[in-house]
Amino acid sequence: MKSCSDIIVIGGGIIGLAIATELAPVGMTVTLIEKGVFGGEASVAAAGMLAPLKEFTKPGPLLDMGICSLDLYKNWVLELKEATGIDCQLSTAGILTVAMTDMEEEWLQERYQWQKSEGYDIRLLSGKEVQKQEPHLSKMVRQAIYSPHEADINNRLLVEALVIQAKNRHVRLFQNTAVIKLKHTGRKMTGVVTEKGELEANHVIVAAGAWTADILRQVGVNVPVYPVRGQIAAVDSNHLPLSHVVFGKNGYLVPKQDRRIIVGATEDLAGFDRSSTVYGVSKVLTGAMSIVPAISEAPFLQAWAGLRPATADGHPILGPVPNWSGLTLACGHYRNGILLAPITAKLIAEYVSSDETEHMNPFLPNRFSLVSSEEK
Numbered sequence: 001m002k003s004c005s006d007i008i009v010i011g012g013g014i015i016g017l018a019i020a021t022e023l024a025p026v027g028m029t030v031t032l033i034e035k036g037v038f039g040g041e042a043s044v045a046a047a048g049m050l051a052p053l054k055e056f057t058k059p060g061p062l063l064d065m066g067i068c069s070l071d072l073y074k075n076w077v078l079e080l081k082e083a084t085g086i087d088c089q090l091s092t093a094g095i096l097t098v099a100m101t102d103m104e105e106e107w108l109q110e111r112y113q114w115q116k117s118e119g120y121d122i123r124l125l126s127g128k129e130v131q132k133q134e135p136h137l138s139k140m141v142r143q144a145i146y147s148p149h150e151a152d153i154n155n156r157l158l159v160e161a162l163v164i165q166a167k168n169r170h171v172r173l174f175q176n177t178a179v180i181k182l183k184h185t186g187r188k189m190t191g192v193v194t195e196k197g198e199l200e201a202n203h204v205i206v207a208a209g210a211w212t213a214d215i216l217r218q219v220g221v222n223v224p225v226y227p228v229r230g231q232i233a234a235v236d237s238n239h240l241p242l243s244h245v246v247f248g249k250n251g252y253l254v255p256k257q258d259r260r261i262i263v264g265a266t267e268d269l270a271g272f273d274r275s276s277t278v279y280g281v282s283k284v285l286t287g288a289m290s291i292v293p294a295i296s297e298a299p300f301l302q303a304w305a306g307l308r309p310a311t312a313d314g315h316p317i318l319g320p321v322p323n324w325s326g327l328t329l330a331c332g333h334y335r336n337g338i339l340l341a342p343i344t345a346k347l348i349a350e351y352v353s354s355d356e357t358e359h360m361n362p363f364l365p366n367r368f369s370l371v372s373s374e375e376k
């Protein structure tokens with residue numbers, strides 16, 4: 001297996017795949033190494049919402065990044081469709097965020113006020129107005145924010161399309177190949193050791209999701225990333241036409257073009273265990289039924305779970321590891337890695353080809369002290 005490329009990307013989730021496909025046309029030889037199957041962890045587990053206004057609770061760099069990434073999506077999936085023939089089923093029907101209690105109405109109003117004052121195109125709907133748009137919503141829904149520009153995508157098809165695009169762009173792809181060690185001379189990266197052999201490169205990008213900390217710990221770098229399990233399920237939408245993503249305090253429902261409705265999701269601290277539990281699945285289904293009661297009659301399809309890569313401050317970690325040469329992080333996208341994939345790929349490609357970090361300033365690793373206790 002011993003061979004050399006300009007760049008090695010560790011982790012074949014949505015972030016690693018997006019970065020590898022973005023870097024290849026810049027004229028670099030890129031190798032992508034995945035310990036399981038491409039996308040097989042958080043990236044296929046996700047619900048696929050592209051919803052920065054629903055997700056981010058205040059104005060700031062993370063919201064700006066999310067909006068920017070959402071703007072990139074239309075062209076990104078169009079390009080992918082042309083190159084791979086895969087339609088990633090981007091749906092642009094918009095998102096309804098609903099309130100069903102006094103407290104939720106207060107929360108919704110506050111959200112509406114700041115988002116409106118920031119100039120975002122959102123509308124506040126009364127219970128009656130929202131029932132008109134979605135007749136199956138619970139009669140308990142009193143108010144909703146309608147956000148017409150937010151979207152969702154079939155993230156499983158997106159992973160498939162990115163793998164084909166990576167092949168088209170001559171990225172060297174390895175699946176079922178775990179990186180067990182980073183190779184370096186002093187603080188300069190020279191490659192990786194995998195369970196199948198060694199690979200050399202001047203630059204290693206670690207996009208290993210919730211596992212990123214494990215990989216970096218061996219070289220004395222302490223990355224504050226940890227897994228947060230999300231349990232999620234799918235039901236058949238056959239008898240239940242739902243045209244928008246509906247998000248509430250008790251959960252969310254995401255209608256897909258393949259007739260599934262995805263309902264989610266828990267946030268559990270369970271280490272690297274990605275089992276679905278009786279409690280978790282029942283919580284998700286109960287939450288969904290409280291928002292759309294008719295879903296109780298829908299045929300149940302499947303439940304699964306994934307590990308979101310969370311960080312100490314809730315922001316992704318992007319860019320060079322301080323005091324190292326050729327070691328870059330692209331991790332910690334927590335609940336929004338599908339949304340943030342295209343912008344992450346652009347920022348990392350910009351950095352790798354020009355050393356420019358200005359646009360990812362708020363997300364740079366140097367905001368944390370990354371030195372592990374052994375090194376201090």
Ligand SMILES: Cc1cc2nc3c(=O)[nH]c(=O)nc-3n(C[C@H](O)[C@H](O)[C@H](O)COP(=O)(O)OP(=O)(O)OC[C@H]3O[C@@H](n4cnc5c(N)ncnc54)[C@H](O)[C@@H]3O)c2cc1C
Pocket residue numbers: 010011012013014015016033034035036037038039040041042043044045046047048049050177178179180207208209210211212215229230231232264265305306307308309330331332333334335336337338339340
């Ligand atoms: C239930 C749930 C719902 C979600 N819903 C949404 C949503 O609606 N919208 C949204 O934007 N985001 C959503 N997310 C979040 C999103 O899934 C993640 O932020 C995103 O998938 C992170 O991508 P990643 O590539 O960093 O991580 P991953 O997809 O986990 O990929 C990391 C990869 O690195 C590999 N790896 C780890 N260690 C090694 C090693 N030593 N060697 C080689 N490879 C290694 C892993 O096998 C894995 O495939 C959701 C997540 C969950 C769990």
